Amino acid sequence: MNRKILRLAIPNIISNLSVPLLGAVDTALVGHLEEVYYLGALAVGSVIFNFIFWGFGFLRMGTTGLTAQEYGRRDRVKMMMILARVQFLALLIGLAILLLQSPIAMLSLWLIDSTQEVAEYTRVYYDIRILTAPGVLALYGINGWFLGMQNAKFPMIITIVLNMLNIAFNVWFIYGLGMHVDGVAWGTLVSTYLALLLAIFLFLKRYKKHLTDYKQELLLNVEELKKYFSVNRDIFIRTLCLIFAFSFFTAVSAKQGDLILAANTILLQLWFIVSYGIDGFAYAAESLVGRFKGSLEENKLTKAVWYNIGWGLFLGVMGSLAYALFGNQILYIFTDKADVIAVAKSVLFWTILAPLVSSFCYILDGVYIGATETKPMRNTMIVATFLVFLPTYYGATYLFGKHGLWLAMVLFMITRGVALGVYLPKTVLEK
Template identity: 65%
Template structure:
């Protein structure tokens, strides 16, 4: 079992870690420019696109769970049709995003409190990056399908190549050409389309025979569509709560001023780096739990859950130790602005606690997605947002200021892990 988990997890970890590496490079590039508002603009721009694109994360997660179960049943036709439905949904929604971009921008800047300089540069970033929507959503669908087919290698190749291109372009545009946030946005746009092109080439090369099982009349089959949208509806609501919490965090960081916004955005990058590492084992759980659920091997389901948790929590604890030992040194990799470093150190304790606390919720997410038991995920996220995150912030902020944001984030992760642990015996482990 450990070998199977590692065969899936290691490529996922490599591909996942390239994502925050890209964010870290972007943060470091603009963090070393003269003004803090460039870093604030990247943070707010990233928040806006997280809100837009993470909302469609169901195209990756739902596709993985459904495909893995079809793979476990050895149903080739259904596997291909799941991909076709996911790509159709991706195409429709990406077109809507592009067409509604002006409304999305106005709403985003109405919601977010930011200085005039931060807003100005965020708009420049937004106007370029919005056109990544078709490539981004299609990549969600294709990579989700690869993972469901127990193929973690292709998403790794696509993601690493995409982010390597992105990093190279960002460094060239910002460092060599003297661009600012516009250079980061153009790098992202070009890299996304290079990535989706590579994904399609890999799909057509490796799965050419599988794609022959496509049956056009089944694309809009009512029963299959009902299951597809039922699973993805719950994941969508769950993801909206996640996006809301992170977006709320960034928006409230901006209300504390540009220095706090810059400091919090760097610390959030550190949370993301660890989350993507742990998610390698969460993705392995998605693939394996879905496969074993599809082939009705409950004993292996329980075994996979156990070992994925051991690996995931191990990474979380290790990261907490590294952050505790190398706090200031890590911060200096991101910025040389002493006020930003000082502000980050004031709340760094929460970043030390974050990886260990978060590891439980990340692994449970992978388990429930693989089993396509999505209602508990939805309920858990609503409880964590309304019952833990928001009360912690609003009660704490008058007394402890920025600490209240980080307390809210830690309790949010803790709430997710606890509630999913309560749901697991009935829905996953089948203990009543």
């Protein structure tokens, strides 16, 4: 079982770590520009796109679980039709986002009360990056399908190429062409569509024979669409709550001033780096739990759950240890602003805790997605967001100042993990 897990997890970890690496490089590039508000604009722009794109993360997550179950049943037609439906939906949603880009921008900047300079440069970043919408959503769908097919190698290749291209273009546009946040946006736009072309090439190279399993009359099959949307409705609600928590975090940081916003943006990058690493095992759990549920191999399913949890906790401990030992030094990679570093150091303790307290809920998300048991994910996220995160923020900020926001985030993660653990014996592991 460990061999199966590592075969899927290691490529996922490598590809996942390139995602926060991109964010870290962007933060470092912009963090060394003359004005602090460029970093604030990048943070606010990232929040907006987290809402837009993460909200449709079900195009990947739901696709993986459903595809993995059909892979376990060896139903090639259903495997192919899942991919066809998710690409059809990605195109429709991507075009809708482009049509609504102006009202989305105005609403977002109204909700996030930042300084005038931050708002101005956020709009510059937004107007360029919004054009990536169809490509980003199409990549979600095809990567989710590859993972469901027990193929972690192709998503790794696609993601690494995407992010390495993105970094290269960003460095060129900022240092070569003298751009600022607009250079980051253009780099993302160009690299996204190049990565999509690569994904199509890889699909045709390995899975071209599956095209013969496509059945036009099944594309809009009512029963299959109901099943797809039932699973993805819960994932959508769960993801919106997660995005809300992180967006609320950034919006509150923006209200506290550019220094707090810049420091918290850097520390969130450290949260994301470890979370994406742990998600490598969460993705492995999605693939294997879905496969063994589809093939009705109960013993293997149980092993896949517990072995992945063990690996996730191990990475969490290693991440916390790394930040405890090297956290102060890491901050200097992101910025040379002494005042920003001083603020970040004052709340670094919460980032040291983050990998350890978050690892359990990250892995369990993957378990539930693979089993397509999505209602517990939805319910626990609602509880963690509105009954723990928000009340803790308002109460703890009054008592502890800037530490209150970080305490709220840590308790939010702990609540998710504990609640999902309570559901586990009655859902995924139920005989």
